Amino acid sequence: MPWLVKTEPEDFSFADLLAAPDMTTAWEGVRNYQARNFLREMQNGDVVLVYHSSTAHPAIVGIARVVRECYPDPAQFDARSPYFDPKATPDAPRWDAVELQAVRALPRTVTLQALRTEAALQEMRLLKRGNRLSVMPLSEAELGSILRLAESEEPR
DNA sequence: GCCAACGTTGGC
DNA sequence: GCCAACGTTGGC
Numbered sequence: 001m002p003w004l005v006k007t008e009p010e011d012f013s014f015a016d017l018l019a020a021p022d023m024t025t026a027w028e029g030v031r032n033y034q035a036r037n038f039l040r041e042m043q044n045g046d047v048v049l050v051y052h053s054s055t056a057h058p059a060i061v062g063i064a065r066v067v068r069e070c071y072p073d074p075a076q077f078d079a080r081s082p083y084f085d086p087k088a089t090p091d092a093p094r095w096d097a098v099e100l101q102a103v104r105a106l107p108r109t110v111t112l113q114a115l116r117t118e119a120a121l122q123e124m125r126l127l128k129r130g131n132r133l134s135v136m137p138l139s140e141a142e143l144g145s146i147l148r149l150a151e152s153e154e155p156r
Numbered sequence: 157g158c159c160a161a162c163g164t165t166g167g168c
Numbered sequence: 169g170c171c172a173a174c175g176t177t178g179g180c
Contacts, residue, residue, distance in 0.1 A: 006178090008178090032163075053177080053178060054177075054178050055178095129160090129161080130161040130177095131161090131162095131177095132162060132163080132177050
């Protein structure tokens, strides 16, 4: 199943992922149960679109894939981590992480504005009012539409 | 910085 | 179990 994950580029951008060793990183710090449950459904090889949020030009900017399925997020046990959760123990972890590897940057980023004006994408979870999920599934049709926008020659 | 929307917490 | 208070997200 295809997925979309959000990240704040000031915190960790798609460029950071491309620059990481093996273009791979642990996707840690998801602290929402619904998002965590989606992480648990991710399978090796699944396509993951990376979206930049909380920025001047929110947009889908790159493609990654799942290279390690869910495992207990080590940050939850680390008292020095901003993602520390005092209620989590190694015997009873609450949060999971996956590892993502960059595939490539999109030829053209697909802005939030462009997503909103694409008829085929109106049902995307990302566009739903009040949506705050940082990990969400995409349909194959949505993935196809987004990739077409990313490859189109027309300026937006 | 503002503010709407949402999730979580904790008293009762 | 209810719900008010609070914190966070994220577009603008």
